[in-house]
Amino acid sequence: MFPLADASFHFLMPYRFCPLCGSSRFEVSGVRSRRCADCGFELFQNASAAVAGFIVDAQGRLLVCRRAKEPARGTLDLPGGFVDPDETLEQAVCRELTEELGCTPASCRYLFSLPNRYEWGDVVVPTTDCFFRCTLPEGAPLAAHDDVEAICWLPLSDVRPADFGLRSIACAVERFLRLKIEN
Ligand SMILES: [Zn+2]
Structure with a gap:
């Protein structure tokens, strides 16, 4: 657990x-x-809802982001963020990926969720992080925006959960690698 x-x-x-x-x-x-x-x-x-996306390309590489802001600035992350009021999880993951990667996903499929605690200054916000398997349009150019300093593609064999600074993201990456979730 x-x-x-x-x-x-x-x-x-x-x-x-x-x-x-x-x-x-x-x-x-x-x-x-x-x-x-x-x-x-x-x-x-209550818990705030958040979303994040797993994107694996045709070469079997995972899209990872380097965090531009605190908490966990400089560590690896998945693209994603908080769900806005009056928004579905599906709309939120599509919007967040578009904002952060400069590219709208072609598809987003729900995988699983994990509870987390997001430290925001002196306040700790309980979150329910919801993870999606996403695909991007073929050949779409990507550009880091918003909370993302850089985007890179890591071969799944080189992905280490400990390099992800947010606890639920690290746990989710570990689970994703264990599941070997296919497209
Ligand atoms: Zn009062």
């Missing part, structure tokens, strides 16, 4: 004031919630 370090961790610990009325009496009310003692508003921490 996917390892999560500290099950007792409270995601809303950094949120000290009620986001509705500004009261400082914004108290822990459950393992994933805080409730305002003044206005009664209760905030629950």
Whole structure:
């Protein structure tokens, strides 16, 4: 099973004031919630959805990105990102790959999901990372954009999960290599 370090961790610990009325009496009310003692508003921490794509070319090479930004800046990553409000997972993976690679995928097929914790400054955001097997139009030119510093193709035999800085991505790469998922 996917390892999560500290099950007792409270995601809303950094949120000290009620986001509705500004009261400082914004108290822990459950393992994933805080409730305002003044206005009664209760905030629950749910997981944010995120997507990432596995793209393998005809030569059996995996498309990998080098992260341009924190967290895990400079480490390897898969193309992807957070799902916007009012968007499906399928739309999100298509949009994120288009934004980051400069190329719209020809197809995206859902594979599996993994829970993760995304560190964003002092805040830790729980995420559900959803992984897709994607293909690109043949011969399409690629260009690194957005959160991506560089794009490269790695032979699957040279792909090492430990080189991927985000934990769920590393776990997903390990699982993908084990599954030897075909096109
Ligand atoms: Zn309040």
